[in-house]
Amino acid sequence: GESVGLHLPTLSVQEGDNSIINCAYSNSASDYFIWYKQESGKGPQFIIDIRSNMDKRQGQRVTVLLNKTVKHLSLQIAATQPGDSAVYFCAEITNSGGSNYKLTFGKGTLLTVNP
Amino acid sequence: DAGVTQSPTHLIKTRGQQVTLRCSPKSGHDTVSWYQQALGQGPQFIFQYYEEEERQRGNFPDRFSGHQFPNYSSELNVNALLLGDSALYLCASSEGTATYGYTFGSGTRLTVV
Numbered sequence: 001g002e003s004v005g006l007h008l009p010t011l012s013v014q015e016g017d018n019s020i021i022n023c024a025y026s027n028s029a030s031d032y033f034i035w036y037k038q039e040s041g042k043g044p045q046f047i048i049d050i051r052s053n054m055d056k057r058q059g060q061r062v063t064v065l066l067n068k069t070v071k072h073l074s075l076q077i078a079a080t081q082p083g084d085s086a087v088y089f090c091a092e093i094t095n096s097g098g099s100n101y102k103l104t105f106g107k108g109t110l111l112t113v114n115p
Numbered sequence: 116d117a118g119v120t121q122s123p124t125h126l127i128k129t130r131g132q133q134v135t136l137r138c139s140p141k142s143g144h145d146t147v148s149w150y151q152q153a154l155g156q157g158p159q160f161i162f163q164y165y166e167e168e169e170r171q172r173g174n175f176p177d178r179f180s181g182h183q184f185p186n187y188s189s190e191l192n193v194n195a196l197l198l199g200d201s202a203l204y205l206c207a208s209s210e211g212t213a214t215y216g217y218t219f220g221s222g223t224r225l226t227v228v
Contacts, residue, residue, distance in 0.1 A: 032215050034217075036219075041221065043119070043220050043222050044158065044205070044219045045219070046217075046218075049215065089157050091157075096171055099211075099212050099213040100213070101212060101213055102160060102163075102171060103148070103160065103207070103217055104160065105158045105159070106157050107156055107157045108155075108156070108157050
């Protein structure tokens with residue numbers, strides 16, 4: 001089964017609020033995590049990543065937090081805008097042998113931003 | 116700089132038929148991975164091609180096969196289509212197999228009727 005899962009399938013926020021999307025993972029050997037944004041009719045778009053030896057990384061309006069103790073990942077979006085409405089996936093990269101790495105996705109959270 | 120391009124964008128096939136989907140990787144990328152995304156689900160890894168060989172494979176039957184060409188482009192073939200094969204098929208390219216930098220195409224929406 002999937003080793004990456006999400007706590008909430010949907011999240012609705014008001015424009016300007018901060019959004020927090022959570023993700024749990026089960027593979028303690030994962031060494032890299034990525035958040036993707038997927039808009040309708042498009043492929044996943046990279047948002048931000050974090051290595052397993054870090055606990056926080058910030059980008060423009062986004063922050064990813066990693067808690068390895070409880071195997072939890074979160075994506076925080078500041079001042080959420082209508083254009084942030086999309087499905088958000090966390091994904092993990094694990095070594096699947098030798099120089100091969102595999103990207104595994106969770107089910108996703110639908111973020112809806114209300115104007 | 117072109118990103119990952121996939122063709123066709125939409126496709127309708129009948130059960131039992133065969134389909135071929137195509138992917139051109141981002142410039143500078145030599146590795147192609149294919150994913151199946153059912154409606155409301157996360158993408159599921161099908162297989163990965165590097166140096167014209169299948170390097171890794173997910174939990175998909177042998178009806179799913181692929182190919183990579185010398186120019187790094189790739190094809191995904193699905194034989195004996197089932198209704199359950201209806202999904203968005205995504206191609207992702209990267210530079211080498213030991214990398215974290217995946218770029219996704221917009222996918223091919225396959226509908227099996």
